[in-house]
Amino acid sequence: MAWELPFDGGKTCYLPDIPVTAAFRRFTGTPTYLTNESLESAVNCALALERPLLVKGEPGTGKTLLAQSVAESMGLDLIHWPVKSTTRAQDGLYVYDTVQRLYEARFGEGDVKDIRRYIKLGPLGRAFASSQRLVLLIDEVDKADLEFPNDLLHEIDRMRFVIPETGDEVVATQRPVVIITSNNEKELPDAFLRRCVFHFIDFPDQELMKRIVRVHHPKVDDAIVDQAVIAFYELRTVPRLRKRPSTSELVDWITVLMQSGIGKERLIRELPFLGVLLKKEQDVELLRAVRAGGARR
Numbered sequence: 001m002a003w004e005l006p007f008d009g010g011k012t013c014y015l016p017d018i019p020v021t022a023a024f025r026r027f028t029g030t031p032t033y034l035t036n037e038s039l040e041s042a043v044n045c046a047l048a049l050e051r052p053l054l055v056k057g058e059p060g061t062g063k064t065l066l067a068q069s070v071a072e073s074m075g076l077d078l079i080h081w082p083v084k085s086t087t088r089a090q091d092g093l094y095v096y097d098t099v100q101r102l103y104e105a106r107f108g109e110g111d112v113k114d115i116r117r118y119i120k121l122g123p124l125g126r127a128f129a130s131s132q133r134l135v136l137l138i139d140e141v142d143k144a145d146l147e148f149p150n151d152l153l154h155e156i157d158r159m160r161f162v163i164p165e166t167g168d169e170v171v172a173t174q175r176p177v178v179i180i181t182s183n184n185e186k187e188l189p190d191a192f193l194r195r196c197v198f199h200f201i202d203f204p205d206q207e208l209m210k211r212i213v214r215v216h217h218p219k220v221d222d223a224i225v226d227q228a229v230i231a232f233y234e235l236r237t238v239p240r241l242r243k244r245p246s247t248s249e250l251v252d253w254i255t256v257l258m259q260s261g262i263g264k265e266r267l268i269r270e271l272p273f274l275g276v277l278l279k280k281e282q283d284v285e286l287l288r289a290v291r292a293g294g295a296r297r
Contacts, residue, residue, distance in 0.1 A: 033065055033068075045197050052195070053180065053197050055200075056201070064181060078134070078137060090122075124155060124156070133177070138179070142186045150191055206229050212251075225254070271291075
């Protein structure tokens with residue numbers, strides 16, 4: 001089935017089974033960030049509609065790196081806004097540094113009457129104030145409170161905000177490319193979801209994973225890659241594992257294997273340097289019990 005999408009002055013593109021125009025396919029990955037058709041389509045839809053792209057997926061699937069890749073492929077600067085549990089939408093617009101002003105008033109440093117000296121634009125504010133188009137990465141939006149996502153999109157929709165302390169209005173001249181990531185720690189509001197283009201990054205299959213490893217380790221021995229990937233995916237299927245190893249941990253593990261000179265025979269027999277893959281004591285003990293049970297059989 002093809003989906004019709006108006007863009008660029010009323011022209012039409014079709015996804016995914018009818019070829020789209022080159023003007024629509026602005027993002028196709030980079031040499032160091034491997035993509036698939038569905039991910040490229042999601043990015044390009046967000047670019048065409050000028051809406052935020054919400055990306056979900058388990059940790060280690062490349063959500064944060066996607067924003068870096070989009071910025072690189074489009075030749076744009078990247079602003080990274082890591083969200084915390086205490087983050088408010090206004091923090092992204094600006095911060096009024098009252099502590100610094102009080103300090104200078106007390107010790108007679110600077111012109112404390114000029115409030116603008118104490119206004120510092122946040123990541124979203126800098127993106128709006130920039131004369132150049134930017135990529136804004138709002139990372140792990142689900143860490144903030146429930147009101148944060150809706151407050152955030154309200155400001156992004158308006159593309160302007162007023163600083164009450166000074167009366168200044170910041171108006172965007174270039175709409176930033178907004179990429180928002182979530183680890184699914186909490187449900188996001190429906191109103192927020194309606195205003196985003198959504199994509200879930202599936203965990204790579206074994207063949208794609210081998211390609212990813214070779215991007216990071218182009219000179220690695222094929223036999224080591226093959227066996228390491230098999231062991232890695234077997235490890236991820238162990239029942240009751242609290243934290244399954246991610247792509248970045250596999251890449252690190254292969255780095256250690258290469259530098260240590262361990263052959264595939266020992267890799268099969270021992271699963272060396274397990275601490276690179278498993279980060280919880282309970283998981284290490286669980287794997288030992290599973291391997292010990294298999295050896296007895």
